[in-house]
Amino acid sequence: MKHALSVSLLMLVLTGCSLMPDYERPVSPVASSWLQSEADDAAIDNAMIPTPSWHSFFHEPQLRDLIAVALENNRDLRVAALNAQATRALYRVQRAERLPSVSAEAGGSRTRTPYDFNGTTQNGITSQYSATLGVAWELDLFGRVGSLQQQALEEYLATEAAQQSVKISLIASVANTYLLWQADSALLQATRDTLDTFEDSLRLTQRSFDVGIASSLELTQARTAVETARSSLAAYTRRVGEDRNALDLLLGQHVPVSPAKQPQQGTSVLSALPIGLSSDVLLQRPDILQAEYQLRGASANIGAARAAFFPSISLTANAGSASGQLSGLFDSGSEYWNFSPSISLPIFSAGRLQANxxxxxxxxxxxxxxxxxxxxxxxxxxxxxxxxxxxxxxxVAAQQSLLDASEDYFQIAERRYRSGVDSYLTLLDAQRQLFSARQQLITDRLNQTTSEVDLFRALGGGWSNQAE
Known part of the structure; x- marks a missing residue:
């Protein structure tokens, strides 16, 4: 019975107690699921469906290669990884506080004392040598050290989640920048084609003007259309260069490729994302995990602040050997030891503990x-x-239909103008409408793909990605 009681007391001393408040995840301040469109009602499944990892989410090989390069070279991601490693080192430092610290020391000294000090007629020389093994340990009876260790652990997990959040944001940024570069390149090509068409119309109008068929107004309109297209060409050329520079920054090196052509309607560089998800999937987002880890760390810090009101007990012990001669340092009878437990109880701190x-x-x-x-x-x-x-x-489907109709309108207007049925104003209107329809279709496809990338990022980048 006495043995069992002794073991129980020893376990109490070793483990202590914790004054940390019990953690309870706050009630989610949002609805249990998202509103669905009528087309999605038949596919609703509130199970937590995992989204694909970025490897399988992005179909285009060139884009996957660029993302892989960014994950290897991007400086922001490298800083986030180093911050996580630094926080992990701090956690290891705090974890070591729960274990006894053992140290070994060895030293020696020789002292010459003038005879005036020792009361003799000769100077004195004394020698002292020692070898000591020391142990120091704070008994964590009230969980202060354990609470600080838990707080350090949660901070480390928060930085890990922050690193994952940076990674997902980097993947989305590379994808969106690449898609923008792809779209601006398509707009640049569309502007070149339109400029060629306007220049052909200008030459035709110039010939008609020279023979007295076309008016000066029609010639001026043709020149205005050409110069407008040239201005757009310069603007899109600049935008393509800026897109490439932005992609260079994300990749941490020069982009070695040119963008692939923008996919046609019905094809996509992205995988379909799940629909009908429960809002519980938000709990897997790295930024939300980071916020929860920080919340758990703050709760652990309360335990450390509460434990500061209670006594702290430290055990210090030293044992070793001492001798006046180096050769006799480990001889029999030179052993010594010292055991000095201490207890510290806060009595008056001018409200500092309560303020903490x-x-x-x-x-x-x-x-x-x-x-x-x-x-x-x-x-x-x-x-x-x-x-x-x-x-x-x-x-996008409606804009594609508009583009098809605009192409028919342009072909009819061009034939009617060449045959003299309609004026140049009708052809110019058809040319402008066709150019505008092509521009808008490219922009709509860009918006469609970037919205899918943004949804991929909003869903946390894929749970399979976290498992990796």
Whole structure:
């Protein structure tokens, strides 16, 4: 019975107790699921469906290669990784505080004392040599050290989540910048084609003007169309260069390729994302995980602030050997030891301990608000992405139909102008409408693909990606 009681007391001393408040995840401040369109109602499944990793989400090989280069060379991601490693080192430092520290020391000294000091007629020389093994340990009876260790662990996990968030944002940024570069290159090519068409019309109008068929107004209109197209050509050339420079910055090196052509209607460089998701999937977003880890760390810090009100007990012991001669340092009878436990009890601190506790509790409340806000932002981003899914599909299809009709209109207007049935103003209107329709279709396809990338990022970049 006595043996069992002794073991129980020893375990109590070793483990202590914890004054950390029990952690409870705050109630989610958003709806349980997103609003679905009528087309999605039949496919609703509130199970947590994992989204694909970025390797399988992006179909285009060139884009996958660029993302891989960015993940290898991007400086922001490298800083995030180093920050995570630094925080992990701090956690290891704090974890070591729960274990006894053992140190070994060896030293020696020789002292000459003048005879005036030792009361003799000769100077004195004394020698002292020692070898000591020391142990120091703070008994964590009230969980102060354990709370600080837990707080350090949560901070480390928060930086890991922050690193994952930077990674997902980098993938989305590379994809969106590449898609913008692809779209601007398509707009540049469309402008070149349109400029060629306007220049052909200008030459035709110039010949008609020279023989007295076309008026000076029609010739001026043709010249205006050509110069407008040239201005657009310069603008899109500049934008393509800026897109490439932005991609160079994300990749951390020069982009060695040219963008592939923008896919036609019905094809996509992206995989289809799941629909009908429960809002619980937001809890897997790295930024929300980071906010929750910070909240848990703030709760652990409250435990450390509470434990500061209670006594702290430290055990210090030293044992070794000492001798006046180096040769006799380890001889029999030279051993010595010292055991000095200490206890420290705060009596008066002018309210410092209570202020620290109040501060820790307020920081916990701040972290709760930040956690709620992170969930609300995530919910809003996913809701926007889901709302854009079908609308962009319909918009691109309608714009494609408009482009087909504009091409027919231009061909008819060109034939009628060449045969003298209609004026140049009708042909110019058809040319401008065709150019505008091509521009808008390229822009709509860009918006459709970037909205899918943004939805991929809003869903946390894929749970299989986190598992990797």
């Amino acid at each position: 506790l109040d501060y820790a509790e307020l920081i916990r409340d701040v972290r709760i608000a930040e956690y709620d806000r992170a969930i609300q932002i995530g919910f809003s981003e996913v809701a926007d992405g889901l709302a854009a899914r079908q609308t962009y599909v319909d918009q």
